Amino acid sequence: MPQFGSWKPIHDTHAIQLAAITVTLNEPVGDLTFRKALNNVNPIAVELGLTEHAPINPQLPPQIQQFLNVSSPMQGMSYVRQSDGRIGERAFINRESLRFEDFEYIRWSPFKARAQKLLGDAVSEFTGGSSVNNISSEYTDVFIGLVGDQSDVSEVVNANSPLIAAGAFHSKASWHCHMGWFEPIDEHCRRLVNVNIDVADNLLEEKINRQVRIKTQTFDQFGQDGYAEYSNNVSWERLSYHLDSSHDRLKSLLRDILSPEAALAISLP
Incomplete structure (x- = not known):
């Protein structure tokens, strides 16, 4: 070193x-677009080694859900690749945004290529149903x-x-x-x-x-x-x-x- x-x-x-990119929309996409995007991302995530998948739900207290007689709709999905007991890569597909994080960044080209492979189809699905508010890039x-x-x-x-x-x-x-x-x-x-x-x-x-x-x-x-x-x-x-x-x-x-x-x-x- x-x-x-x-x-x-x-x-x-x-x-x-940490290196990360985020695409944020102006409005959340509908259920059909959201499900299609997840269907595209899920097998690619597994191929890339992001095998831990977990739903992201709104933090509504159970009492409120019971009072409203509704269940919390899934707002997104997280994808994680573990590396020696730590998070190596992580992605979030929400109804209003897509984000890819790399905690083992080496070079720009492979980082961007993996982000494109994971999120490219989902971006196309999402921007067909909503417009882009901003694109964010960050390094720590x-x-x-x-x-x-x-x-x-x-x-x-x-x-x-x-x-x-x-x-x-x-x-x-x-x-x-x-x-x-x-x-x-x-x-x-x-x-x-x-x-x-x-x-x-x-x-x-x-x-x-x-x-x-x-x-x-x-x-x-x-x-x-x-x-x-x-x-x-x-x-x-x-x-x-x-x-x-x-x-x-x-x-x-x-x-x-x-x-x-x-x-x-x-x-x-």
Whole structure:
């Protein structure tokens, strides 16, 4: 595992703890569309190793269900692939959204290919019955201090980064910073960019270790606040374009946050 100063990323070649994409609709799809999507996803999930399936139901108290004389309709399905007793991958198919998470991320291309194989048909089914509100991409990167609470955060994070609010940075104390803004994409879409940086002490292998957790996330929003509505359903091809664009943007955000040494440790050019 590459070490720099008194820090190391959580993996040998990168620091990504979680990579995820989410497609959110403007309205929930109907029962027929929802069932067709699940029928498409179920065998693919098994093929990909996401063999643990569980329904997602609304949290209505049993007394309310009995009073209304209704049962809680299934709102979604979760899919999990276990890896050495931990979650390796996870997906959620809800009536208003589809989400894919990878806790063992290696590279962008295989991550995106598995997401497409699992969710591609469901996206087509869903967007035939509802329009897309937004497409979200996110990464959570983690760096671990090697000398407890004495690890100097300036070895990981560029204190002069424009993505850190003035007054938030501290080299030895815990701190949190959040920034967000909009960027135009085209006449139909704008991008909400979110950056969250957390510096805190955590118990790791029975020792106190300082950790830097950086979450970068984009939301490509369609037809909102003066942007023209998209005339056609958002196909996987259009979604793929946004995912690739967001991936590049998230890399550039992380590059602007990290110190040169941290960027080199995870081979971020």
